[in-house]
Amino acid sequence: MLLDGIGKRYRIGGPWVLRDVRLELRPGRVVRIQGHNGSGKSTLLRVIAGIAEPSRGTVSERPSTGYVPERFPSALPFTTEQYLRHHARMRGVPASQGSRWLERFGAEQFAGTAMKELSKGTSQKIAVTQALLGDPRLLVLDEAWTGLDTAAREELAAVVRERAEDGACVVFVDHDPARLADTTDERWLVRDAALHASQQAVATDRTAIEVTGIPGTVSLAELLPSLPGLPESSALSALSALPKSPEPGVITGGHRIVVDAAHSDEVLRRLLALGPEVHIVAVSQAGAQIRAAKEA
Numbered sequence: 001m002l003l004d005g006i007g008k009r010y011r012i013g014g015p016w017v018l019r020d021v022r023l024e025l026r027p028g029r030v031v032r033i034q035g036h037n038g039s040g041k042s043t044l045l046r047v048i049a050g051i052a053e054p055s056r057g058t059v060s061e062r063p064s065t066g067y068v069p070e071r072f073p074s075a076l077p078f079t080t081e082q083y084l085r086h087h088a089r090m091r092g093v094p095a096s097q098g099s100r101w102l103e104r105f106g107a108e109q110f111a112g113t114a115m116k117e118l119s120k121g122t123s124q125k126i127a128v129t130q131a132l133l134g135d136p137r138l139l140v141l142d143e144a145w146t147g148l149d150t151a152a153r154e155e156l157a158a159v160v161r162e163r164a165e166d167g168a169c170v171v172f173v174d175h176d177p178a179r180l181a182d183t184t185d186e187r188w189l190v191r192d193a194a195l196h197a198s199q200q201a202v203a204t205d206r207t208a209i210e211v212t213g214i215p216g217t218v219s220l221a222e223l224l225p226s227l228p229g230l231p232e233s234s235a236l237s238a239l240s241a242l243p244k245s246p247e248p249g250v251i252t253g254g255h256r257i258v259v260d261a262a263h264s265d266e267v268l269r270r271l272l273a274l275g276p277e278v279h280i281v282a283v284s285q286a287g288a289q290i291r292a293a294k295e296a
Helices: 041-049 080-091 096-104 120-132 150-165 261-272
Strands: 002-008 018-024 030-034 056-060 065-068 138-142 169-173 186-191 194-197 204-212 239-241 255-260 279-289
Touching (some): 041 065, 041 138, 080 120, 120 150, 261 279
Parallel strands (some): 030 169
Antiparallel strands (some): 002 056, 204 279
């Protein structure tokens, strides 16, 4: 598959999100797309998957494609089984494939559940399952690991390796620079609307949350590491106590929590769910954390 001279903007006269992109996607390759938030990574993946048309340039020889979007529309008027049957019918494959993938990702018990009732993690498993129906020759994953539990994350990594070994091309974006580091064949960086070859993982955006009023009975060490996709050791190392203010009437004490930006919404939700006494003092960008990735 070849993207040649691809440009993309969302309105006439608007800024170019992508400009003069040329990318050849070859069978059996695992390709990572990198870049900071808002750089155009998701737009590039939508063009690759055929979800978005380029404003200029051509896309040729696109094979059968499975796509996991960054935001999966889970509140659909179907049960899980109905939704997967619909996709299987469109792709001309047996409906039993949906059941097989549900079982592999540990979600077979939700086959009869209305999709609007699924948890975020289970919805993400359904998003991955529909993309794998028909064993596509091009698999496009936009933050597909986000929201998955540990077992499902490992299973998806195994599936990526299997698809590549079978000759499919896998293109992915993920917030963790170490994701599939031992499997990735190519890394490309989206920067200033252009695509650049990259030899290492780029910085991961971080968010700092300052919070007060957390009940003394709550263990932050237990609260944060349970987040899907958050490295087990990073929560403890990212917590620090806020200094107490000597001024009367000022809210004092608390914690400063630094997490990957991709997890900030979930951290805020969990903190606020602790009760009305919890106050979010500030949310800000905390810089970046860079981890080098192994070259395959």
